[in-house]
Amino acid sequence: MKFEKYHGIGNDYLVYDCQKNTGELDGEMIRKVCDRNFGVGSDGILAGPYIEDGEFAVRVFNPDGSEAKRAGNGIRIFAKYLKDAGYTLSERLNIRTKGGKVQVRFLNADGTRIQADMGKLSFSSKEAGLVGEPREALGEKMVFGPSSYDCSCVSMGNTHCVIPMAEISREKVCKIGAFSERSDYFEDRVNTQIMKVLDKNNIQIEIFERGVGYTLASGTSSCAAAGVAFRLGLADSDVMVHMPGGKLWIQIDEDWRVKMTGSVQSVCRIEMTEDFLRFEP
């Protein structure tokens, strides 16, 4: 069983090439491989390329074994893998995910700078996976553990809950995420971002991801936070999102289509040992 490791500003993924591997990638194996002590360690696994109607498709798995509908950094990473492995020579390509199609553009020859057209952001509660009456959940009071927060919920193909705050930290988002991720407000869990607006063109976020926990960066989280900041009038439609792992440039057009630009790097190639594959905890 072989993987290639990549990261997009510290959001690390293992690519599992299903055309080249034969081993079974089930929930148990995903959890084992993603474990940072007993396995390789990563924020998830990108399995593909699958081919659907002549286009590339990828499945995104979280380290807890659950499947994600989308991953912004994951898509950019998978695009670079397709280029590195010789699956594409094009400057632009479409990649399908469970949460919709993403158009990717390589901005330089080695594919380390990538722009992704992530499609439309939606504030509809139904699309954002919220329970209850159809509505736009903007600045809605939600209780997570001992405290309540003003939450704005968004779909970027996957579900996000953005909480603007004066000061943010890893500690704060982990405290909230421990309750928000599995709270009853959401049909199938949620990605949580706490957001500090630095100025009209710069925001800063800390992230607690669905199926992952604390993470240094996230593409769909950046799009969601920028979308909420713009919708609430806190920022412009052209925003740099600062995260502990690095920055992503987000541009939102008049139809709420979101473009995301940033870097991606390959890290290493990995072959799992027989010991690892045999080991049962």
Ligand SMILES: N[C@@H](CCC[C@H](N)C(=O)O)C(=O)O
């Ligand atoms: N890191 C990703 C998001 C991964 C998906 C998320 N954990 C989910 O289950 O929705 C990104 O860069 O967008």
